[in-house]
Amino acid sequence: MVYDVIIVGVGGMGSATAFQLARRKQRVLGLERFDIPHAMGSSHGISRIIRLPYYEHSSYVPLLQRAFVLWREIEALSGQELLVTTGSIDGGREDGELFNGALASARLHNLPHEVLTGAEVNARHPGYNVPPALRAVFQPQGGLLASERAIVAHVNAAMSLGAEIHARERVLGWEAHPSGEGVVVTTDRGRYEAGRLVLTAGAWIGELAPIVERLAVAERQVLAWLQPKRPEWFTTERFPVFNIDVEEGRYYGFPVYEVPGFKFGRYHHRAETSAPDLVRREVDEADEALLRQFAARYFPQGNGPTMALRTCMFTNTPDEHFIIDHHPAHRQVVVASPCSGHGYKFCSVIGEMLADLATGDGSTKHDIGFLKLKRPALSQEAQA
């Protein structure tokens, strides 16, 4: 075999995996259909939130603790800031899932945190105008990741350790090697052989692993950056990243960082799912109006002129937990769909995990049982 491991998709997850494999002295080939980085997948738009209290499932917290260590490592290697600490707010109704789940996971894992009312949040952070009765977990280690720069940092680090990375090369398909060992990968430029294959194709994962086609569905998202009327209230020092559940739905947001605007979005925006290549890329008035309505009510001082609007894709599983597993019919192939709108913060640790699954006996020390392909929530969907 010419390569030990081929990685399909060099976005957030694939770039981190290339680095982790290269540092284990694996001969790596990373194949990316667009540019590195690019704005067609799930990792663009400058920044992503990283937060530790995890209402989605408390098993994510130990993974995040390791992710923080690895983010700091790649940051040091790259010599540039990739993780900016702002603190994080997870807020919602007092009896709601978001607040209670975040609080339970903070307590379970002894994370430093404070429980605040909305009124207290607004007083501390004047950019906020959330309902006074909202309940929030403030966690001081949360912040934002420079997502596009981190892809470049991982790719540079991987290449400096000998990884080969090809952009503008689309994988058309793969098959098990006729010898029974390894894989053969066909692209629009050539044909490659490797011992193992890692599929980190983001929204396109179903095209390369039909077994997850119905389980990993692309969904259009829209991000807005609005010029704050009081920029001094929207700095990384004064404005923590947020994840809040309000009457209108669940929203997330950031201080001003690089693009001169307060950045935010609505989870599942307008619930538009489609094949990834058919996702509507332009932003219309209804998209902007929906987002502005939220800013006007909860972040009025952030509701100035529009600075940028971008579309992006979630890849959702039915239970919104990631899929990370060996292919059931081909153990030399690893399938990874870590999105459902919350995967980026895990890239660094998922890179390590996928490197574990694609080397040696394929085991990992990380507890990822809850992310297996064969789990009840996914079996029901696959059979439906």
Ligand SMILES: Cc1cc2nc3c(=O)[nH]c(=O)nc-3n(C[C@H](O)[C@H](O)[C@H](O)COP(=O)(O)OP(=O)(O)OC[C@H]3O[C@@H](n4cnc5c(N)ncnc54)[C@H](O)[C@@H]3O)c2cc1C
């Ligand atoms: C608007 C938005 C906001 C988000 N906010 C957050 C957040 O705040 N915090 C958080 O943790 N997560 C967040 N997420 C989720 C997070 O961004 C994703 O989980 C993460 O980016 C997924 O990374 P990926 O590597 O799987 O996908 P990508 O980065 O899209 O990489 C997949 C790559 O595979 C390539 N590819 C696909 N098919 C082929 C092929 N046939 N041949 C070669 N290459 C191929 C694609 O071109 C792409 O580069 C958000 C997502 C969106 C869209």
